[in-house]
Amino acid sequence: MNRLLLLVGFFCCAAGQAQNFELVERQDAYSAGFNQLVRIPLKIKNNTDKAQFYIVRKTKSDLLENQKGYFCLDSKCLESTVNEFSKKVEPGEVINLYYTVESGMLQATNNFKFEVFPKGFPAEQIEHNVLLSVEEHSPRSVYQTRDITINDVYPNPVQDQASIDYKIHNEALKAKIVVHNILGRAMAEYELPSNDTRVKMLVDDFAPGVYFYTVYLNNSGVLTRKIIVRK
Structure with a gap:
């Protein structure tokens, strides 16, 4: 005992x-x-x-x-x-x-x-x-027209910073990406200049959870995809 x-x-x-x-x-x-x-x-x-x-x-x-x-x-x-x-x-x-x-x-x-x-x-x-x-990232196209090619976001899930590779074929095109939360509130906005091929999205101030990014061409939304933020 x-x-x-x-x-x-x-x-x-x-x-x-x-x-x-x-x-x-x-x-x-x-x-x-x-x-x-x-x-x-x-x-x-x-x-x-x-x-x-x-x-x-x-x-x-x-x-x-x-x-x-x-x-x-x-x-x-x-x-x-x-x-x-x-x-x-x-x-x-x-x-x-x-x-x-x-x-x-x-x-x-x-x-x-x-x-x-x-x-x-x-x-x-x-x-x-x-x-x-x-490992080397293999880009995957998620949207392509004669004006622009956009690859998927990486990494996803993301902790601090995510990237999207793109190529604008029409220099007159006005392109941007808006990141918003599940309630539709805009959290960040990034222009896509024609003389660049990559945009970096900073999410270190975001709370963990599900967000979405929308691609706008000439102020018209053409693509929305999910991005997950983990801390």
Whole structure:
């Protein structure tokens, strides 16, 4: 009986420690095209009733020479040489911490390993292994006339920035893209100049969810497609 009580007590303590903090929005695998920014969430949530300092450590990374990786907290990023740092997290707070990867111009498979633990308690660490696959994007046409060719948005789902490749064959054409939410509210608008072939849509300020983009030619909507934002 005493042995059983000890075992029950041990597992209860272990469960309590495991709930002291967590990494929310974890994802183990990502894919990207060339010259893309990939944000790997390392969002720490403090489940205790006291402020805690947490150690964040990158223990594995096999980036190529044409790639770059660095930690970012909100919009502030650290130097790429920083592999470990500490951050104070208030009770119930979730910090917007990411490891950002510049995917580069070569096909690659990158492996990362991160460790997070309360300062002074390395035995309580959470390990997070991540796989990133970088491949050349193969454009897929979704709208084509004698005036314009438009390829599908990529990547989709998107975290920070998505791109649409296009080609205007008629320089007199006025083209633009409007991004709107599911209620129809316009969130962003981008002109498509005839002397360019790619438009970049910034969604880092968007809340996660489903959005739509509509292509307008001479102020007439000709195409609407879905885009998913994930954080």
